[in-house]
Amino acid sequence: MIVVASSNGSIGIEAAIEILRQGGTAVAAVEAGIRLVEANPEDNSVGYNGYPNILGEVELDASIMNGRTLESGAVGALKGYLHAITLARQVMERLPHVLLVGEGASRFAAEMGHPPQPEMMLPDTRTVWADRLRPELGQAGLTDDDIAHIASRADLARWVELATDPERTKGTVNFIAQDKAGNICTGVSTSGWAWKYPGRLGDSPIIGAGNYADNRYGAAACTGMGEMAIRASTAHSLVFYLKMGLSLAEACERAMIDLRDLGGRFISVMNLVAIDKDGNHAGFSSVDGRTYIYQTPDMPECEELARTVVPIPPRWG
Ligand code: ASP
Numbered sequence: 001m002i003v004v005a006s007s008n009g010s011i012g013i014e015a016a017i018e019i020l021r022q023g024g025t026a027v028a029a030v031e032a033g034i035r036l037v038e039a040n041p042e043d044n045s046v047g048y049n050g051y052p053n054i055l056g057e058v059e060l061d062a063s064i065m066n067g068r069t070l071e072s073g074a075v076g077a078l079k080g081y082l083h084a085i086t087l088a089r090q091v092m093e094r095l096p097h098v099l100l101v102g103e104g105a106s107r108f109a110a111e112m113g114h115p116p117q118p119e120m121m122l123p124d125t126r127t128v129w130a131d132r133l134r135p136e137l138g139q140a141g142l143t144d145d146d147i148a149h150i151a152s153r154a155d156l157a158r159w160v161e162l163a164t165d166p167e168r169t170k171g172t173v174n175f176i177a178q179d180k181a182g183n184i185c186t187g188v189s190t191s192g193w194a195w196k197y198p199g200r201l202g203d204s205p206i207i208g209a210g211n212y213a214d215n216r217y218g219a220a221a222c223t224g225m226g227e228m229a230i231r232a233s234t235a236h237s238l239v240f241y242l243k244m245g246l247s248l249a250e251a252c253e254r255a256m257i258d259l260r261d262l263g264g265r266f267i268s269v270m271n272l273v274a275i276d277k278d279g280n281h282a283g284f285s286s287v288d289g290r291t292y293i294y295q296t297p298d299m300p301e302c303e304e305l306a307r308t309v310v311p312i313p314p315r316w317g
Pocket of ligand 1: 171172190191192193201202203204210222223224225226227
């Protein structure tokens with residue numbers, strides 16, 4: 001039994017491992033761990049108080065995958081509800097679908113009895129949102145009033161490119177759990193890329209991109225520039241490399257090299273966590289200094305480990 005997470009999962013990992021200690025399922029452990037991260041206002045990349053899109057609206061993406069059955073559920077661009085991971089689990093368990101987005105996701109949250117959360121940000125975070133736009137838009141002659149009414153503008157694509165800072169504004173939480181029965185589950189939740197174009201989905205709600213689990217081989221989840229993981233099908237590729245007989249370290253490295261080989265104009269940071277079917281774990285990143293955490297039932301607290309670096313030279317524009 002084990003729980004592995006991105007380092008911002010530290011607030012939830014004890015709850016997750018306790019569920020496994022008590023004989024609970026990997027799915028329950030992943031959901032419980034991620035819910036605590038989603039509720040943490042100090043994390044500006046997941047759930048409540050996440051950085052918003054360019055219109056100042058928090059849009060959440062999440063997914064969950066059950067490695068026993070390969071069933072999965074996901075929500076994207078969810079507005080007005082906090083626990084995207086629970087909703088993703090309900091998509092998996094209550095509907096014949098895998099992915100709900102936007103209004104349909106909110107409608108389903110209401111149907112499932114989730115409490116509405118009309119204000120998803122603290123006032124300070126709203127100020128950060130406006131401060132980020134002001135210099136760029138101000139230079140073009142726009143006023144604070146224009147920023148307040150940015151939703152009515154027809155030139156958002158121009159501004160989203162100006163306002164986006166790939167290094168500063170990203171973040172996501174990954175959880176992978178393996179329970180007593182050997183079943184693996186992966187969960188991912190994020191408020192996505194801040195100041196993003198409305199409706200933009202990253203890798204987090206895309207099964208195979210930011211999240212994949214298969215009991216027979218292992219599991220993987222990503223944080224970083226979601227567009228890259230979508231293009232390279234990173235989480236699925238990593239598990240596929242395990243299926244082809246590569247070791248966990250080799251599979252992670254191969255998945256990172258696939259990302260490094262991507263062409264095009266927009267290449268940034270990518271991080272992944274993974275386990276194999278035997279519960280061995282690994283964390284990889286394209287940059288120095290990134291860590292991940294893991295905990296087993298006998299450990300009183302989680303341990304934080306450095307991620308192995310496979311450099312990916314950034315390109316932007
Ligand atoms: N992967 C997330 C996304 O692209 C963001 C992140 O992890 O930094 O939405």
